[in-house]
Amino acid sequence: MDNAIPELAIPELDNISRQLMSLEKPQKPKMLVVDDEPDNLDLLYRTFRRDFQVLRAESGVMALDVLATEGEVAVIISDQRMPEMKGTEFLSKTVPQFPNTMRIILTGFTDVEDLVEAINSGQVYKYITKPWDPNELKAVVQRAAETYELLKQRTEELRRAQAQTNLLSAIVHVAQSSSSLEDCLEPIAIAFGRNFLAYGCILQLVEGNALVAGQGTYSTADGLENWLDQDPLAKAAIANQQMQVAVNIPTDDALASVGHYQTSGVQAHLIVPITYRGEVLAVLSLQWKKPCKLREDELTLIHLSAQQVALALTCTRYYRPVV
Template identity: 80%
Template sequence: MDYAMPELDTINRQLAGLDRTKKAKMLVVDDEPDNLDLLYRTFRRDFQVLKAESGVRALELLESEGEVAVIISDQRMPEMKGTEFLSRTVPQFPDTMRIILTGFTDVEDLVEAINSGQVYKYITKPWDPGELKAVVQRAAETYDLLKQRTEELRRSQAQTALLSAIVRTAQESTSLEQSLTPIATAFGKNFQADGCVLQVVEGNHLVATQGTYSANGTLEHWLEHDPLVKQAIAAQTTQVAVNIPADTDLAAIEHYVASGVQAHLLIPIIYRDEVLAVLSLQWYRPSTLREDELVLLHLSAQQVALALTCTRYYRPVA
């Protein structure tokens, strides 16, 4: 079956209803309350701004809030200098852009921090709001570019790993049953799903034979009662629900309520117009996939169809 762009266009239209845009996080650190409030007011329209009055408090915030795009820190603070604080954020958050504010000529500290990659830019006090905004904007753009490249590398490695896992399963499995769980696991991990099921179809009906993956170790089995499964098999097309609580047709269905699944993607595994299995990806949150991920899913589904066909008819030589 040809998994071409018309089907992907249909899915993308369904995904378009879920807004993925949100403000980037930044952290401002200064022991002077007036400066801290000024920094907050300067950037609150464009960023989700976190405030900390010391390096110690800032480290605690990062521990609880996670990575931020930009950190602006004063240099002269009690307990911990700004450069010392920023250096301690590097191992865990290497992509974060760090900006230091200084009213003193701490040349040695600043040069060392900049040369070691701990500081993106330093700004002298009193700062010019326009200049600081411009620096932060460039820093945020640099952060986005770094994250984009990191994500592209991760995706490339994940895609290679997924396709390799499918091929390896086809080569090593000696039965259809043996091949299902490794494939479900590979898909679940690659697409960061909370659960994944690869269940066999015979005569356009689900049978008990299946392989499962669960991120938390438990997974409820309710595909035989799911309307999306029936549609996927009957129409031989992918079915997707990106935000089940907001879908009036699905929100009240018992197994969605009980399981907590909020996004569900169903892909029929097809070989020569016969549905061999269905692949179910489940998330406990509203979720979307990029177009390149959808393309990978359909390409991988074709590989899975070949793998299942090989293992279904494979017979070990005595």
């Protein structure tokens, strides 16, 4: 089944996409090299520093500390024979947390049993014998990095597909089961916040182009302050009935000096008007404490989901289930 969101020609999404693209800066993939011989570490660093952000560690224990600090890397190259911990043992410890990482073993010995077991269990992508041929190693690492990117992309696609299904299911369930407009707010806000990994999500009803205070609001984050009535993006979304976004507030001269952005720590803000037949029913606020990295298909999903939310709110307003 194709889970792709259909392409829509929506001018406001095109404008937002261009803002998001301006934030995208190509970064070198990360690589971790592990060897108890400093000369080998230096050689590996010099070999790959142009194409990778190379991290170094002199033992498996140190390498685990590096990963705990730096997070996932695309490729790990590890020596097999090291004090305290063999390379295969170290690599096996990285599998549960970083399943997509490609692992390469360097060995100058005939550790056949260890290597066969590691390769068969999926812990090692390839082994290279010492002394290695630089061109061969580069070719292997390049293929490993490409494989990592494919695995990472597929994992992210599966995550998004599941999240999209959960989001749309939550909206449909709300439309069928809620007895009041206020009952709609919590499940919808939670579903949006989870799907888009937001720090906080606020769903607030609108009447007469004015935000409804009190019961007409639901926030997902504990202690999340609601300052939408003072927010220029919220006001613009209601007035223009178009999605508003600030992808990197600290660099936005028009917003960086606004008081609530300074005090809240919010660095990216997306405001979505929930409209039905020209009337704004509510606004959805998604907030992140880091610059926004939404994809174009995610923006399209937000737009489509907002239309579904509008239908859910309309159904709930004019139809009350019989108790």
